[in-house]
Amino acid sequence: MAFASIHVPHFPLQAVVRAEPSLRNQALALVDGTPPIWNVVAANQAALQAGIELGMAKSQAAQFHAVEIRNRSRVQEKSAHAALLDLGASVSPRMEDTAPDTIILDISGLASLFGNEETIARQLMQRASSMGLHVHVAVSSNLEVALHAAHGFPGITVILPGEEAKCLAPLPVRALLPSAEILGTLERWGVRDCAALAALPVLPLSERLGQEGVRLHQLARGARLRSLVLARPGVCFQEEMALDFAVAELEPLSFLLGRLLDQLCARLEARALAACAIRTHFDLEDSFEKDFQVFSENSPPQLASKTYEKILSLPVPTRNSKMLLKLLRLQLQADPPHAAILKVILAAEPARPRAAQGGLFLPSCPDPEKLELTIGRLAKLVGHTNVGSPELIDTHRPGDFRMAPFAPVSDESKIPQKHATAVAQGSRETPLTAFRVFRPEIQANIELQQNYPTRIYFRGLRGNIIAASGPWRTSGDWWREDIWQQDEWDVEIRFDSVSGQSQKISSPRTQDGLYRIYYDSLREAWFARGRYD
């Protein structure tokens, strides 16, 4: 058996740095407490060297201009812990969630997959680094030894079987996490490291310190055994960021979204998953109008915070953070939040990544990720409702259709067999005449002779109807408000020549042709629906 323990030193600090990587090389102190009492609860080495002390008041810490002060964020610690679990799950399914900053993995039998124990430890460190975490890794055949070695020694520590006591010897007793009372007693005795503790006789130690003393003695000797308490990492991929100042513009928001997406994608990659949808949730700042409502006399106070929620659905699962950011930007540009943003939550819906085998003889098809980006840009240009695949609706109403998402298939066998007209496409000698629609329909004035249209006026033109076929009456939806009843005609129009050429379309002769007109019985008016072309 072999266990790898992963420990994140200065966990609250690293959780903040993970969300704000620019702080990594700066002096940083975290404050926590209940307003107005804020105290420094964590500080990195640079901040301690600058003079920051733990427990110092925030007002005192703020006097150190070289030190960045941030609030401790439980939300970011939760995200960092989830990332740590994903890191463990990327290597081994047998994992113990020991503490928010520590996990233990069972790495037995992974040598053929990753290499020896040191290689596994190195890979864990690299993967942690890509997820924004700097970790200590210790590998041992004893679970407790690995745990305490990861707490006590920086970098990678590989402890061979039988050398546990020797390796733990220089470790301070404090790393074994004794109670404060026992730690004080041991310090009075002059016992400061594991070597000194392991050298003590067990029975006298038991008489003086009880079972806790025996436990510490076993830990110091590397002789304590226990089983792994298995944990299963969740499938919730969510990253949050609370902002000190509200963000109202897209550019700074893009930086924040980019960071969160990078973290999400790194976590998804660690679990060999991809995102099939991204849920965006913003907590918005109260707008002026809302404040006004709160202070008005009659309206009740509105204490609920405003929120903005959007779902970005993807045609194929992806973990390309740059592409996701572009899509989110396009979505936000098309429908921006109406107030400044105070908190950002991004959640990814996990799915198995797309595995597609390209074919030499398959027709060209747009790359789904690139296509989604192109469609997003087109939607921004012409509007969401104006891009997609037309889909016919099961109705008799003329010209009814809806827009569906564009999802082409590249396999010819997946194209459904169309009706006979399409099947006979290759062999049919005479193609079907296409029809072009006027949107919206154009109102026309019609002269009738024996109930048949003979002259037409529309679009500033007048013309003779030299042939007509109709009426073709259609009606429907009488049970709804938008009932319709129309008499359609196919007409051939020859427009009169106009000497003034007041219209700019083109000469009337170029507009001659076959049109479809209809009389709307409900509106009692004639309209031109379109023309054959």
Place this chain on the structure above:
Amino acid sequence: MAVNLATLRSNVELALAGRVAAPFSYRDRHAVEIVSTGIAEIDSLAGGLPRGALTEIFGPACSGRTTLLLSALAARTAQAEACALIDGCDAFDPHSAEIAGVELKQLLWVRCRNIEQTLRATDLLLQGGGFGFIALDLGDMRADVLRHVPLESWFRFRRAVEDTPTILMVLEPESNAKTCASLVLRMEAEPARWSTTSEAQATDFFRYPPSWLLEGFGIRAELLRSRLQPIATNSFQKPFASADRSELFETNVLRSYLRVANGISAEVKARIAEEFVAG
């Protein structure tokens, strides 16, 4: 003088070595892949639609441009190619396309409102790549608006599709792409065919109106330019062969009883269509 020219030529070739393979020879023009338009007469006239090139179809209203477009779309979508239609005037009729055999799920329809949107959308789709067929429908736009489209836009479109498997087809009332188009077809409508039950009825529509039915109309396509044939390099011959051939073909209008039957089930629709195709 000849020696000086040869020296100069070798100096230039040396200076451009590694960047330009052969600065004094014409670039090889690859034989383009040509696909069917779905209309046999057009295929025999023009050979088909060239991939990696711009095809311009122009003509007045009701001249059969959209019929050719839908036939080409039906042929491409049946081959599971992804197709896009940039509709400059929002005039596309999905029902007509469905009946013509277009697989609508394979079609990306971009409904534009003006020429700026239309050109920008075309740029985006060409840059996105991967489409087998992109149609730019400017058929109902005002001719004076289209004349103001800068020539560089057409050059850009041509360059964007070059060396790609994409067919770019433009429908216009007048020819504007000039030399950027590899294939130019002018469409003209022939008189419509109306069915009558007797000669007497045919001569007097208003006396016997109820018996008239629209059958369809003829379309005359004229080939104005075609660069589809590979040409010899290292020569100064005209890079395309002017053609003045034309071809006439007929179209059919679906009878109205079928046209109004959009809401019926696919099976019934197919049965009616079979009867229609059978004659």
